[in-house]
Amino acid sequence: MDAMSAQVTVMPSGHRFSIESTDTILQAALRAGIPLNYGCSSGNCGDCLARLVSGEVSKLCPHDFRVKEADKAKGALLMCAYTAVGDIVIEARVAGADDIPQQTISTRVKAVEPINAQILALHLMTPRSQRLRFLAGQSVRLASGGAEGEYYIASCPCEDRHIELHVRHDQQAFAERAFTALAKEDVVTLTGPQGDFVIKLDSRRPIIFVAWDDGFAPIKSLIQHAMSLDVAESMHLYWLSDALGHYQENYVRSLSDALDDFEYKMMATDADPAELAGRVLAAHPDLTRCDIYAAGPAAFLDSLRAGALARNLSILGWHQEVM
Numbered sequence: 001m002d003a004m005s006a007q008v009t010v011m012p013s014g015h016r017f018s019i020e021s022t023d024t025i026l027q028a029a030l031r032a033g034i035p036l037n038y039g040c041s042s043g044n045c046g047d048c049l050a051r052l053v054s055g056e057v058s059k060l061c062p063h064d065f066r067v068k069e070a071d072k073a074k075g076a077l078l079m080c081a082y083t084a085v086g087d088i089v090i091e092a093r094v095a096g097a098d099d100i101p102q103q104t105i106s107t108r109v110k111a112v113e114p115i116n117a118q119i120l121a122l123h124l125m126t127p128r129s130q131r132l133r134f135l136a137g138q139s140v141r142l143a144s145g146g147a148e149g150e151y152y153i154a155s156c157p158c159e160d161r162h163i164e165l166h167v168r169h170d171q172q173a174f175a176e177r178a179f180t181a182l183a184k185e186d187v188v189t190l191t192g193p194q195g196d197f198v199i200k201l202d203s204r205r206p207i208i209f210v211a212w213d214d215g216f217a218p219i220k221s222l223i224q225h226a227m228s229l230d231v232a233e234s235m236h237l238y239w240l241s242d243a244l245g246h247y248q249e250n251y252v253r254s255l256s257d258a259l260d261d262f263e264y265k266m267m268a269t270d271a272d273p274a275e276l277a278g279r280v281l282a283a284h285p286d287l288t289r290c291d292i293y294a295a296g297p298a299a300f301l302d303s304l305r306a307g308a309l310a311r312n313l314s315i316l317g318w319h320q321e322v323m
Helices: 025-031 069-073 173-180 213-229 249-258 273-281 298-310
Strands: 005-011 016-020 049-059 076-078 082-091 103-116 119-125 139-144 147-152 162-168 187-194 207-212 235-240 262-267 291-296 318-322
Touching (some): 016 025, 016 082, 119 173, 119 187, 207 213, 235 273, 291 298
Parallel strands (some): 005 082, 207 291, 235 262, 291 318
Antiparallel strands (some): 049 082
């Protein structure tokens, strides 16, 4: 079958993504960053069962899970086994943080990227047969050579097998190993994900992202996920840092250069939490239609939340991660 592109619409969420005839519906959705619910991805468990509402599909991969004839008659199909023949509409569940099971995966180090004396970017690769299921903003536990540590994922779920993490040179045993001993192809055991600091998939409002120091890691993941899903009318990033530095400012600048609806401001942590929160919110007198995702210390988040609510932010629009 020649590769051809079609559009898949997911109901009731309304998400849309492109699919090639050489990809299953599940593969194309995950590549687009849409976390459709699934389990094994190999046709054994039935967790990715969906319903074809309109259009035509074709079986691409064999599966052992048996779909009842009565369900087939109603359009039931396994997303890991079928591709689209032209544009289709399916009814399928989008996974939330509570739907994703804990996983333990033996990954390989793709690269250890020193950024400065205090932080490095660790790039891991999962096996071809086992990608990590996670949502942007979540964290994982890493273990290697008896050393362990917990870190936020900085990459997007849409990046397939690639996992990026920002490791700060602190008191965690894993950090010392990462800075002194980890090398390409070393095995790192990953367990997770944890956390519910995740993107709100049904929002189309402007988003304000606020990161404090290496709180940029989950914020970076959230920004990339929001971009892949096209869920934000506009995006503003405020990154507060002092000694650690704005260690991936070039990446942020590249987003601003490429996107008309992305703005950023790099800030120092040279004042008390209330004053810093006021500086972040100074350009946003009315937050009625906004969502805020903020990762940082508790005192700063408390001040930022109070200031945002005073500017008419809905409590449903406030999302925080205390670090």
